[in-house]
Amino acid sequence: MKIKFWGVRGSIPSPGYQTVRYGGNTTCIEVRLDDNTLIILDAGTGIFPLSQTLPPEFPLSCHILNTHTHWDHIQGLPFFIPLFVPGNQVHIYGADDPISHNGIHEILTTQLQYRFFPIREVELKSDIHYQSLTESNSIQIGDATVTAIMMNHPVINFGYRIDCHGKSMFFTGDHEPPYNIYKPDDEEYTEYQSIIENKHRHLIETIQGVDVMIADCSYTPEEYPNKQGWGHGTYDACIKLAKQAKVGSLYCTHHEPTRSDDALEKVFSEAMQRNPRKENDPKYYLAQEGLEICW
Ligand SMILES: [Zn+2]
Numbered sequence: 001m002k003i004k005f006w007g008v009r010g011s012i013p014s015p016g017y018q019t020v021r022y023g024g025n026t027t028c029i030e031v032r033l034d035d036n037t038l039i040i041l042d043a044g045t046g047i048f049p050l051s052q053t054l055p056p057e058f059p060l061s062c063h064i065l066n067t068h069t070h071w072d073h074i075q076g077l078p079f080f081i082p083l084f085v086p087g088n089q090v091h092i093y094g095a096d097d098p099i100s101h102n103g104i105h106e107i108l109t110t111q112l113q114y115r116f117f118p119i120r121e122v123e124l125k126s127d128i129h130y131q132s133l134t135e136s137n138s139i140q141i142g143d144a145t146v147t148a149i150m151m152n153h154p155v156i157n158f159g160y161r162i163d164c165h166g167k168s169m170f171f172t173g174d175h176e177p178p179y180n181i182y183k184p185d186d187e188e189y190t191e192y193q194s195i196i197e198n199k200h201r202h203l204i205e206t207i208q209g210v211d212v213m214i215a216d217c218s219y220t221p222e223e224y225p226n227k228q229g230w231g232h233g234t235y236d237a238c239i240k241l242a243k244q245a246k247v248g249s250l251y252c253t254h255h256e257p258t259r260s261d262d263a264l265e266k267v268f269s270e271a272m273q274r275n276p277r278k279e280n281d282p283k284y285y286l287a288q289e290g291l292e293i294c295w
């Protein structure tokens with residue numbers, strides 16, 4: 001299995017001299033199975049540079065797994081070059097939204113409305129196939145088994161576990177560890193707490209033992225209280241989850257758009273000091289645009 005990061009920034013693209021080392025594109029991860037089957041996790045702006053490498057593989061079949069439909073995870077989709085070329089097969093998977101009742105098949109229709117984009121959906125010449133996913137139902141993509149699990153975010157968000165020939169990875173998309181919205185003396189507190197704990201157990205079981213976990217580590221513990229409820233986690237919460245799930249390596253991503261490369265390395269090194277690595281703990285890394293992991 002091979003992974004390459006094409007976008008590691010959260011919320012909004014952040015190009016510029018202060019983010020040149022870690023990159024300014026929003027979420028996009030290329031996953032290659034051993035037979036070169038292409039799975040793409042999210043279509044943030046990083047999917048555009050990825051798509052520029054793909055023409056030598058045309059006609060191409062590829063599989064885009066969308067965690068959720070916030071802009072920073074779909075903004076590059078209308079610029080995904082394989083969509084425009086006849087003969088390509090583009091499979092797009094994700095959740096139907098239970099609030100708006102919009103299905104994943106409407107993702108491009110919405111983005112390509114004439115007020116927002118100059119090219120019409122009918123001009124996309126590839127074969128586009130949509131598949132709505134539901135929680136905990138695994139699907140097969142080539143030799144890989146892909147399992148979706150509901151994460152905690154202001155909109156429906158799936159984390160994805162990919163297993164193939166004994167190798168495995170998990171990507172959270174955007175995730176804030178759920179917290180109890182009731183006060184300890186409220187009537188509803190205990191029941192809500194048990195829901196949270198059950199969800200957490202299920203999450204640990206789903207991630208259990210993956211070789212690589214890629215997780216939304218937007219905030220420091222100092223920043224978090226002012227951003228509670230925005231749908232993102234902390235370095236410390238992800239490190240704890242990675243340890244509980246006994247993963248091999250944790251790659252921290254969804255970097256804050258306001259953080260320069262130097263600031264990012266500083267908060268990461270402080271997180272490492274707060275959570276010193278013991279034997280058998282996961283290895284910890286910052287996700288970086290262009291970084292490849294092969295195992
Ligand atoms: Zn995001």
Ligand SMILES: [Zn+2]
Binds near residue numbers: 068153174
């Ligand atoms: Zn989001």
